[in-house]
Amino acid sequence: MSAGTVYGVGLGPGDPDLLSVRADRLVRGARHIAYFRKTGRPGQARTLANELLPEGVIEHAMEYPVTTEIPLSDPAYNAALSAFYTDCTKRLRMLTDAGKDVVVLCEGDPFFYGSFMHLYTRLKDDVPVEVVPAITGMSGAWTATGAPITWGDDILTVLMGTLDEDMLAKNMANADALVVMKIGRNIDKVRRALRTAGRYETAWLVEYATMPNQTVQKLSDAEGKVTPYFSIIVVHGQGRRP
């Protein structure tokens, strides 16, 4: 085992005031941080942590070789990402082998659709890894709508906008409460699926939940709108309530 520890620290939905006490302490006390970003961009995780980072912190940016240039279904996508994660693992191990701790900044909750998982599975047998859970982006989104997401025995289903339209529609019809993530360029497909499932009129669109530029609107009022990848669609459950 390496002498240093990798901390996979969830930063939550965006507002620095919504980091956990533990995450806040780890980020403020970090000597080495690492984070994913798209080449040429500051990186969402790095931006969220901006006000918290101590002076002199050493930064290790991990830049995706591809994001949306190659379709997910292309084997080249998988090969490029796999090599990338292996390379990131080596960089982190060089630090932990030298006895240094590294805080990996993660948007949302690290184990919930996060990229950190790809490092975690490659590191966990050789390096001490601690994962700090966080408030999910979807919790930030449903809180922003000002209405509870689930009541009583409601079934909640979480769907990615990257799924095919039939799969989306079938699962949307079946659930009581719904969250759809990874919207962006999938928005038109997601709208059609919500219509097919009879859930379009009660869907809400939340952009930049808990951040200063947060917007909350009925999805039907955002017709034709271009939305960021990290926007979230919420359909509230209507279950038992005394």
Added chain:
Amino acid sequence: MSAGTVYGVGLGPGDPDLLSVRADRLVRGARHIAYFRKTGRPGQARTLANELLPEGVIEHAMEYPVTTEIPLSDPAYNAALSAFYTDCTKRLRMLTDAGKDVVVLCEGDPFFYGSFMHLYTRLKDDVPVEVVPAITGMSGAWTATGAPITWGDDILTVLMGTLDEDMLAKNMANADALVVMKIGRNIDKVRRALRTAGRYETAWLVEYATMPNQTVQKLSDAEGKVTPYFSIIVVHGQGRRP
């Protein structure tokens, strides 16, 4: 509108270090707190906040008139709970009308299957209410298992153990990743449904996630075990991973 504010503060899964920075600040600075509990018990939310409460804080315990003595399906259950929530609302309004702020301590995330929602809907048109989201109990549980809950396009479904067995089995078969909450006396039914759905062998049981008495085990290794109501069953997704 009342002059005081009601804060619905999510305490997260249990570890006080996992409160958000905002929740921690609100609880430590509270003059008035309120919380639900079963009559004669200290109350889980109150217990979680124990180390954080300032000296001299004024406590308002809200004691459920019934919990499991009457079946959920009995109209008397709904009537008793409805009268209870209305009474709690009146107590909180007396405080806010007098200009006092009240922190309502909530286990988990207030808008995710929480009792606070029943106060929120009754208060929100007359009293300023702020809801502080939190790390959900299920995030605490899947982090405790040491394995990510969802990958790639995995579909996550959250089910309550109180649902009937057919409904449970059907939804368990359909999802990639699963969380089952409200276990307790529903454990045998939930086991049968998991078996029917072919998910029993890969299910994990987490009790008291993130708390000092946390246990994590394969559900199949806990045969015959009595589990608390707040234990959580997790089945991890196996989606795309480069």
